[in-house]
Amino acid sequence: MRLPGDFKHAVESVLKILALLLFVLLIGATPLAVAQTTEPIVETPQVAGSLIRAPGWELVHAHCSGCHSITLVTSQRGERPFWKELIRWMQRTQNLWQFEPATEETILNYLATNYGAGRPQRRAPLAADLLPVAR
Amino acid sequence: MKRRTLLTSTLALGTFGSIRPVWASPAGVLPAYKDDLLVLNEKPINAETPAHLLDEELTSASHMFVRNNGLLPLSFDAHSWQVAIDGEACLHPRSFSLRDLKETFTWHELALQLECGGNGRSEFYPPASGNQWTTGAISCGLWGGVRLRDVLEVCGVADKAVYVGYYGTDRHLSGDPGKTVISRGVPVAKALQPETLLALELNGEPIPDLHGGPLRLVCGGYPASVSGKWVNRLVIRDRVHDGEKMGGDSYRIPCEAVAPGSEVTDEEMCIIESMPVRSLITYPQSGVHHPLDQSLVLRGHGWAGERAVASAVVSIDFGQTWLPATVNSPRNRLAWQRIQTNVRFKSRGYHEVWLKAVDDLGVAQPMVVPGWNPKGYLNNACHRIAVQVV
Numbered sequence: 040m041r042l043p044g045d046f047k048h049a050v051e052s053v054l055k056i057l058a059l060l061l062f063v064l065l066i067g068a069t070p071l072a073v074a075q076t077t078e079p080i081v082e083t084p085q086v087a088g089s090l091i092r093a094p095g096w097e098l099v100h101a102h103c104s105g106c107h108s109i110t111l112v113t114s115q116r117g118e119r120p121f122w123k124e125l126i127r128w129m130q131r132t133q134n135l136w137q138f139e140p141a142t143e144e145t146i147l148n149y150l151a152t153n154y155g156a157g158r159p160q161r162r163a164p165l166a167a168d169l170l171p172v173a174r
Numbered sequence: 175m176k177r178r179t180l181l182t183s184t185l186a187l188g189t190f191g192s193i194r195p196v197w198a199s200p201a202g203v204l205p206a207y208k209d210d211l212l213v214l215n216e217k218p219i220n221a222e223t224p225a226h227l228l229d230e231e232l233t234s235a236s237h238m239f240v241r242n243n244g245l246l247p248l249s250f251d252a253h254s255w256q257v258a259i260d261g262e263a264c265l266h267p268r269s270f271s272l273r274d275l276k277e278t279f280t281w282h283e284l285a286l287q288l289e290c291g292g293n294g295r296s297e298f299y300p301p302a303s304g305n306q307w308t309t310g311a312i313s314c315g316l317w318g319g320v321r322l323r324d325v326l327e328v329c330g331v332a333d334k335a336v337y338v339g340y341y342g343t344d345r346h347l348s349g350d351p352g353k354t355v356i357s358r359g360v361p362v363a364k365a366l367q368p369e370t371l372l373a374l375e376l377n378g379e380p381i382p383d384l385h386g387g388p389l390r391l392v393c394g395g396y397p398a399s400v401s402g403k404w405v406n407r408l409v410i411r412d413r414v415h416d417g418e419k420m421g422g423d424s425y426r427i428p429c430e431a432v433a434p435g436s437e438v439t440d441e442e443m444c445i446i447e448s449m450p451v452r453s454l455i456t457y458p459q460s461g462v463h464h465p466l467d468q469s470l471v472l473r474g475h476g477w478a479g480e481r482a483v484a485s486a487v488v489s490i491d492f493g494q495t496w497l498p499a500t501v502n503s504p505r506n507r508l509a510w511q512r513i514q515t516n517v518r519f520k521s522r523g524y525h526e527v528w529l530k531a532v533d534d535l536g537v538a539q540p541m542v543v544p545g546w547n548p549k550g551y552l553n554n555a556c557h558r559i560a561v562q563v564v
Contacts, residue, residue, distance in 0.1 A: 106347040108216035116301040125303055134348035159299050161542045162555065166308070169460035171524065171562030 095149030222310030226459035244355030252388035261409035265330025279320035285509035291397030294553025302550025318375030339415030340402030357417025394508035434546035448479035460559035476531035
């Protein structure tokens with residue numbers, strides 16, 4: 040039996056906070072250093088991947104970060120059918136659970152709105168990090 | 175994007191029973207020696223190499239791209255490692271330890287190019303799902319090991335053999351131990367090529383954990399997903415191997431070209447074999463400032479899957495005119511080839527240098543993104559770098 044995503048996430052969060060506490064006790068680090076070094080490990084909403092903060096992002100984080108990184112979500116682009124098929128594929132083959140219709144609607148709206156396909160290009164300009172920096 | 179491993183915090187977390195390699199924390203996705211790579215995905219770990227870090231003749235482990243479909247194995251122990259050979263078309267199934275392999279078979283060292291089938295995926299429109307590789311899912315390391323052919327022949331390859339598939343010890347993302355992460359393979363003819371290795375070493379050292387150690391397949395020139403990592407079983411099949419990621423749209427493209435965005439059924443998809451001709455400018459780094467009065471040295475590599483690169487040209491005017499470059503012979507078949515030349519600019523300002531390689535059958539890299547396919551494979555469009563002439 041699979042735990043509901045939100046509950047599972049809550050349990051994981053508690054475990055991670057316990058781990059953080061143990062870490063502080065063991066290492067005796069300053070609060071500043073702890074904040075800096077453990078930030079990516081303790082996935083509080085403030086640092087949970089880099090999902091765009093728009094309606095529905097909490098649901099996407101709860102359901103999509105169990106198996107893979109949030110980066111795998113934020114690095115994709117596609118219209119609604121693209122995201123729906125990805126979800127169906129994960130449900131068919133990757134052990135993703137079924138969503139309540141309202142949950143799925145929220146997730147699909149969020150993804151199609153915030154991570155849409157963008158504009159057609161046969162070849163884009165070189166990426167910003169590959170361009171000369173003005174001197 | 176630099177990631178620094180924070181060993182202590184990860185170990186502290188590990189005391190809560192999560193068994194994982196020390197670099198698997200989000201803070202230090204990669205081991206420190208691979209800090210210069212661009213992380214595309216933290217779980218599963220995927221990272222590509224910036225073009226200018228691929229300038230070495232042989233790719234060092236620190237600059238080798240990382241591709242995973244699942245979680246890393248729990249053990250990389252060379253002393254206890256066994257690889258079983260069986261399958262419908264295997265006459266004498268048996269297992270080998272790594273010591274058996276070294277003592278029984280002749281040792282070979284070959285420079286072999288490995289390129290991810292999805293290298294360049296980020297440029298397709300409509301976008302394709304998966305890791306958004308740009309140009310850096312290519313390497314050419316010096317692989318040491320035994321010929322797969324020698325091993326298979328001892329085990330007996332029946333006349334009915336069609337394919338050789340692999341299984342490895344990586345773990346499914348869902349945590350389901352019953353699920354295979356990836357189990358691909360190659361046609362028997364490719365398995366029996368003298369360059370196809372069951373490798374134990376990379377650049378004279380045991381293969382790093384992250385790159386498939388202690389034992390992996392290396393089938394240069396094919397999508398790198400056929401070069402299975404952490405291999406513990408090989409199957410000589412009497413049919414096309416039907417393991418995980420052999421069907422559907424995984425590592426397959428439409429048998430007949432389709433318009434961008436088309437729906438393609440499974441029956442209309444064909445397995446990718448040889449990768450297409452491609453090249454990279456590895457020196458200078460894109461974005462360089464260069465004085466107008468000096469010629470610019472350009473250096474790179476070209477490769478062409480199962481074929482060789484026959485020639486290469488560069489353009490400094492967006493493809494309007496092309497200048498010849500020198501192409502060296504490969505160190506051995508299926509190794510990449512050094513490309514170099516000098517160019518002189520006629521004016522100051524923003525320029526791009528484009529490099530186009532041509533294979534030994536006269537097939538050249540396209541200047542725009544080639545044929546769309548559902549998963550965004552085989553984008554071999556010519557590499558471009560920016561140069562500010564001052």
